Amino acid sequence: MLPEVRPGRVLLVGAGPGAADLLTLRAARAVGEAQALLYDALVPQEILDMAPAHCLKIQTGKRAGRTSMAQATINRLMVRLARRGLDVVRLKGGDPSVFGRVGEEMDALRAAGIEAQVIPGVTAAAAAAAQFGFPLTHRGQARRVVLTTARLDQGGLAQDWRAAADPEATLAIYMGGAAAGAIRDQLLAAGRPATTPVLAVENAGRADARLFTGTLDGLAETVPSDLDGPVLIVVGEVAARAAVRAPALLTELAS
Known part of the structure; x- marks a missing residue:
């Protein structure tokens, strides 16, 4: 009998406006410990490079006027990865609570029984x-x-x-x-x-x-x-x- 996989958690993290030194300490620590990173298109490479080498990185798009992953798809992906036991960071430009659809994502994660927290960022x-x-x-x-x-x-x-x-x-x-x-x-x-x-x-x-x-x-x-x-x-x-x-x-x- 296979051992039961303990679900991971999801952190909804604000990457700030793009400069790595404007990340909060908590946000930088979350990225540095991520096992899966779902990031918006505006997040710069210098912040992505802070994630561990083994981290699974997936760009979701989310830039005005550009092709992006559908929100429902992002929600399902966060849940699927967390259920595999991965600690997931959903990395958003600015602050997640300012036009970042954090409410929709929190609702989806809570409905799936996934632990989720928000880490604010500079808007x-x-x-x-x-x-x-x-x-x-x-x-x-x-x-x-x-x-x-x-x-x-x-x-x-x-x-x-x-x-x-x-x-x-x-x-x-x-x-x-x-x-x-x-x-x-x-x-x-x-x-x-x-x-x-x-x-x-x-x-x-x-x-x-x-x-x-x-x-x-x-x-x-x-x-x-x-x-x-x-x-x-x-x-x-x-x-x-x-x-x-x-x-x-x-x-x-x-x-």
């Missing part, structure tokens, strides 16, 4: 603010932060943007590069002033991050159409505080 909005020297909140300018995505539906933005017109809210829009024109139109229609400062950051938190600044009425022109990396758009008075270039020390640390 792109926080990384961009640190790298380019602007706050997400600021006394007298920004009392709240709204994190949202720019999901397009039949050519238009699918969500209601009226709450984002609050002049005391900093609006951080993930995956917004391709929708810059539609974002501008929706926010102007909702009452956000045309002169509101805006910025866009490509590859926030990495050594090759780029900053583009402007005002809301020119948002479509502020964001170049040929950007290949992930783009974060920030709308609000705090955007005017961004440095033209990332501080030298942060650039050095990210390289």
Whole structure:
């Protein structure tokens, strides 16, 4: 009679914005001990290299506008590997709880009786603010932060943007590069002033991050159409505080 295989566990780990030195100690330890690693396309090689040589590595995709593994397939794969007795790390860009579908994955693992834990990571909005020297909140300018995505539906933005017109809210829009024109139109229609400062950051938190600044009425022109990396758009008075270039020390640390 074959011995019963003890199920492994699954750690849903935030890889941060991409720089290995922005991983938390707990996240780095999880990757270093992983027996199976299911990782998103934006996770850089330097982080993947932290996994043991014998670790099974599977890319799941999960990059806006690119072919990705279906979420249901990822869920089944995590369960299957854990039931084989492997300790699995599901490695996601940024923080798993910020547009990382962590709720769906936790539900699937719990339903299958698999032990699962979340290890948080630095999200792109926080990384961009640190790298380019602007706050997400600021006394007298920004009392709240709204994190949202720019999901397009039949050519238009699918969500209601009226709450984002609050002049005391900093609006951080993930995956917004391709929708810059539609974002501008929706926010102007909702009452956000045309002169509101805006910025866009490509590859926030990495050594090759780029900053583009402007005002809301020119948002479509502020964001170049040929950007290949992930783009974060920030709308609000705090955007005017961004440095033209990332501080030298942060650039050095990210390289």
